[in-house]
Amino acid sequence: MRATKAVVGAAVAAFASTVEAAVASTCVGNNDVCFQWGAPDTTISSGSGNVYFQLRAPTTYSWFALGSGSQMRGASIFVVYNNGANNVTLSTRSGQGNFMPAFTARTDVELLEGSGIVDGNMVANVRCNGCSDIDISSSSNWIAAWKAGPSLDSPSPSTDITVHDAHSQFAVNLQQATITSDSNPFVSTPNSANPPPAPVGGGNPTTGTSGVVVQQGASQGQILQNAHGIVMAVVFIAGYPLGSSLMPLLGKWVLHASWQLLAFLGMWAGFGIGYTVATNNGV
Incomplete structure (x- = not known):
């Protein structure tokens, strides 16, 4: 040292x-x-x-x-x-x-x-x-x-x-x-x-x-970029697959629909963050 x-x-x-x-x-x-x-x-x-x-x-x-x-x-x-x-x-x-x-x-x-x-x-x-x-x-x-x-x-x-x-x-x-x-x-x-x-x-x-x-x-752009990746990963890796399994497992269509709606909204939130990052970086 x-x-x-x-x-x-x-x-x-x-x-x-x-x-x-x-x-x-x-x-x-x-x-x-x-x-x-x-x-x-x-x-x-x-x-x-x-x-x-x-x-x-x-x-x-x-x-x-x-x-x-x-x-x-x-x-x-x-x-x-x-x-x-x-x-x-x-x-x-x-x-x-x-x-x-x-x-x-x-x-x-x-x-x-x-x-x-x-x-x-x-x-x-x-x-x-x-x-x-x-x-x-x-x-x-x-x-x-x-x-x-x-x-x-x-x-x-x-x-x-x-x-x-x-x-x-x-x-x-x-x-x-x-x-x-x-x-x-x-x-x-x-x-x-x-x-x-x-x-x-x-x-x-x-x-x-x-x-x-x-x-x-970490810049604001980097923070948003990380947030975009995390949100989209959670939605597509966990959100949609878990939601699709609720109906055959529990037979509760209300729970299934509610979960998929949350995943759908999360997807658009992730898309919005990604669009902001792309806009700020001139992509």
Whole structure:
């Protein structure tokens, strides 16, 4: 245990040396889709201004994305994929709800130095110049999604993408993700491409510097998705079969009809939950 803590501590220290100050970071999925954030003092104090963030994932992913907001509908989404020329494409998109995110050209978003294919990872260092759609608070909501598969190899920001394999939702304390100057914090040293340390102990991910905490938990969408699965499983595995056996076993048609009616209503409740999940995820 002490040896493990020593290794983790060394990784945290190494990561801290690659950035200017307290950059918030987290990894999702299999701990290989990673993000970092940093904001200058002036942005933190005024509540608006430049925000810097990094997106990183292995080239085994077809695409991956980070979005500002608590759900896909209405979110400002930043999609990254291989451009086919040893670099990455950053595609700014808008969450559409029932449809895949649509490309939306933005003049306030820049792809910065240090971006590209680095050590088998797609890396995008991004500056959002005074983006009003980013919440500069101690509980800034973000979403992420990713899709494993063949490289898109496209320089076009409007390239079609397929439905994600999985997604996540988390809150970032941007009030503490302070950097000392209004410049790219991810190229401070030649080793700045190193990923943030993975969460320790299977709990909520934390950053490696200055105690900046990224809170991560089950999103409302995930809760609804689980509820849909449970309700439909109960209805079709237990509800309908048990109801159909009541008539031959007990000969009580009223009990049989009442039970089947409850199962029928449960089925439609499960369908409604599933429809809500599909709508929120743009399926």
